[in-house]
Amino acid sequence: MVKIQEIEVKPVMTKSNLPVADLSVNPYVGCLHGCKYCYASFMKLTCALLFLTLYSCQLHARQDITVMPEDSITQPQPSVEPLHELSHTALYLDSLGYVNVMEQDSSIRVSLMYAREDNFTGKLLYQDLKEAYLHPDAIAPLLRAQQLLRQRHPDYSLIIFDAARPMHVQQQMWEVVKGTRQQNYVSNPAHGGGLHNYGLAVDISIANAEGDTIPMGTKVDHLGREANTDYTAISQEALQNRRLLIQVMRQAGFRSLPTEWWHFNLVSRQTAKEKYRVIP
Numbered sequence: 001m002v003k004i005q006e007i008e009v010k011p012v013m014t015k016s017n018l019p020v021a022d023l024s025v026n027p028y029v030g031c032l033h034g035c036k037y038c039y040a041s042f043m044k045l046t047c048a049l050l051f052l053t054l055y056s057c058q059l060h061a062r063q064d065i066t067v068m069p070e071d072s073i074t075q076p077q078p079s080v081e082p083l084h085e086l087s088h089t090a091l092y093l094d095s096l097g098y099v100n101v102m103e104q105d106s107s108i109r110v111s112l113m114y115a116r117e118d119n120f121t122g123k124l125l126y127q128d129l130k131e132a133y134l135h136p137d138a139i140a141p142l143l144r145a146q147q148l149l150r151q152r153h154p155d156y157s158l159i160i161f162d163a164a165r166p167m168h169v170q171q172q173m174w175e176v177v178k179g180t181r182q183q184n185y186v187s188n189p190a191h192g193g194g195l196h197n198y199g200l201a202v203d204i205s206i207a208n209a210e211g212d213t214i215p216m217g218t219k220v221d222h223l224g225r226e227a228n229t230d231y232t233a234i235s236q237e238a239l240q241n242r243r244l245l246i247q248v249m250r251q252a253g254f255r256s257l258p259t260e261w262w263h264f265n266l267v268s269r270q271t272a273k274e275k276y277r278v279i280p
């Protein structure tokens with residue numbers, strides 16, 4: 001349920017007290033979501049918190065600019081483009097206080113595998129989520145891991161294939177695979193959540209400067225023992241790459257999973273149950 005609250009906002013141009021100008025332009029500085037007139041970064045707030053108020057900002061901005069003389073401002077021109085392209089699930093996660101990784105470090109690549117059909121089920125499992133969100137406690141370790149990786153390989157970047165997954169999204173995934181051969185590989189939400197459902201786990205690999213994943217021996221989400229971290233019958237290059245990923249993630253505070261080289265937990269399942277809540 002979305003509650004819409006209308007507010008009064010300042011016009012784009014206001015009377016200035018500066019000796020050099022009669023008018024000043026309000027600091028609509030834009031945000032990472034592409035809202036040209038977003039106040040969020042100026043006010044050091046998360047854009048989603050201002051999501052509803054932005055719309056009125058834009059309307060005012062558009063109105064004000066139409067009565068201004070030409071060339072009177074150098075700020076971006078108003079437009080009727082969408083306010084931003086965040087998914088509904090992303091806005092929902094924002095509202096609960098989870099953190100969009102891209103907003104913290106845009107050098108980290110995100111390519112959610114369940115938002116595409118080329119995952120192990122061959123089906124689209126995320127109906128709209130395309131952003132990587134994590135619990136705030138997992139953000140600093142993740143940024144640290146990216147920093148450690150770049151210290152060793154400035155051209156490399158972490159690439160996220162899955163992160164926070166709310167329970168209602170888990171339910172949607174379950175509905176897609178229920179009764180099929182793949183149902184054994186998606187956990188039934190009725191049995192409680194895994195660390196992804198707390199926003200405390202991340203599926204991750206390394207991309208090169210072109211954005212391509214470097215060899216790791218198997219694809220992310222490969223089903224089989226080749227995905228085990230102690231499996232050594234892969235190329236030397238892949239072994240070294242796996243080692244690099246595990247080293248930077250561990251050094252930054254994550255735990256690796258012996259059966260999936262790409263999966264990292266921030267805490268144990270026990271600690272998650274005691275100290276955190278699954279995302280509804």
Ligand SMILES: [Zn+2]
Nearest residue numbers: 201202203263
């Ligand atoms: Zn995982």
